[in-house]
């Protein structure tokens with residue numbers, strides 16, 4: 246027997262799911278059920294921005310094994326619980342660039358003057374999502390949105406940031422005082438979703454603020470196992486709740502389980518490449534998991550130079566993990582050099598002590614990763630391969646980025662590379678595009694309005710639908726996408 250729960254069922258209460266639940270339930274006539282596998286709505290507030298609570302055994306994170314490149318294993322982390330990855334991330338809140346969003350338009354079949362996605366299409370939703378405390382309301386910024394955005398001022402920078410920025414300026418890199426203004430790339434402060442030292446993730450900014458609405462129900466500690474479809478439309482979600490399997494009738498379902506669990510849920514429901522799913526295939530969409538993009542990051546450990554100047558103030562004792570960074574658009578790619586303010590050993594509880602690192606990330610890599618279902622267990626973690634630096638252009642760009650980072654380390658006096666500790670290939674944890682948007686169901690999973698091709702009532706609105714990872718961190722763009730997708734869903738609700 247099914248339970249009729251709501252007009253819209255949202256799967257996953259992470260960065261995007263929190264926005265969707267809050268925006269869709271603004272209409273009192275629209276009942277919304279948000280289902281989130283993690284717990285903590287009653288007990289968990291926001292985290293201090295300098296702590297990433299994602300270490301080994303953390304109840305606030307899912308961990309997945311990946312192969313970053315041949316012979317190099319890695320671990321992927323996703324947040325678990327209201328706010329999802331946004332609740333445990335680095336609080337860097339930088340928008341995709343105009344070029345990124347215009348490329349999304351081309352990838353989703355847009356033509357000049359007729360696009361669903363472009364910088365101009367996205368800008369009102371970036372503005373709507375934020376309260377920019379530094380720039381206030383303007384053509385590019387909002388001052389009334391749920392997410393507070395602030396940049397640390399130069400006077401409050403840590404010694405490492407201060408030295409790094411001075412060196413980048415001295416080397417002639419242009420200033421980028423507002424990384425959310427859509428201007429040319431350069432050196433400047435990182436806009437952060439931080440208020441009084443605490444990370445204000447979408448779980449706090451949107452979901453907690455909406456939690457008292459009578460038309461919004463939030464089930465935490467509840468995992469959606471699969472979707473049930475018939476006659477080409479979604480009919481129900483099957484959930485694991487209170488130790489039992491329950492079927493919830495659903496005529497409008499929005500998946501927001503993130504770039505790893507959304508494709509896994511589609512596969513468990515028989516949606517994907519029939520050659521992979523075999524007899525379990527219900528609906529052919531070969532693009533599920535077929536490729537994804539992410540930002541490889543090479544970290545250079547260094548021994549910090551002794552501090553000079555003022556004694557460390559209370560505020561300086563706990564800066565966010567990244568206060569400023571250098572962005573470069575190289576024509577053939579994009580690079581971000583990150584002077585982290587702390588070692589990951591300090592930032593990630595449970596990690597062993599580690600030296601501080603300078604990160605060099607490829608922000609528009611050519612290489613694509615691939616994800617496939619677990620070969621034996623439909624509920625098991627997918628097999629993930631990043632194929633980082635598999636494209637010779639990425640290999641060359643990575644070598645150049647590491648040279649640049651070493652040059653900045655040397656010129657800045659931040660410290661000295663540690664003998665015997667090589668630069669390390671890792672991931673920025675920005676995995677995107679496992680169910681990409683597009684018009685061709687042979688490659689794309691959702692259309693440009695986030696509707697799953699060929700299945701009525703089913704949409705996806707999370708980082709899995711990005712046509713490709715933006716050339717800046719994805720979080721601000723994920724929130725923007727969810728703002729827009731809430732409107733798409735509201736305008737196309739199916740009635741049972």
Ligand SMILES: Cc1cc2nc3c(=O)[nH]c(=O)nc-3n(C[C@H](O)[C@H](O)[C@H](O)COP(=O)(O)OP(=O)(O)OC[C@H]3O[C@@H](n4cnc5c(N)ncnc54)[C@H](O)[C@@H]3O)c2cc1C
Pocket residue numbers: 256257258259260261262280281282283297299322323324325326327328329330331333334335336337338339467468469470501502503504506507510673674675676707708709717718719720721723
């Ligand atoms: C450690 C870390 C640091 C990062 N730092 C930054 C940063 O500083 N800046 C930046 O721009 N980006 C950063 N990112 C990336 C960014 O946070 C993510 O891309 C973004 O939050 C993803 O949003 P999402 O809504 O797609 O998924 P998520 O926020 O991951 O949400 C998915 C939610 O779905 C739930 N869920 C999954 N499966 C099910 C199921 N079957 N049933 C019910 N619920 C389910 C999960 O528990 C989770 O809450 C970071 C990511 C990580 C992990």
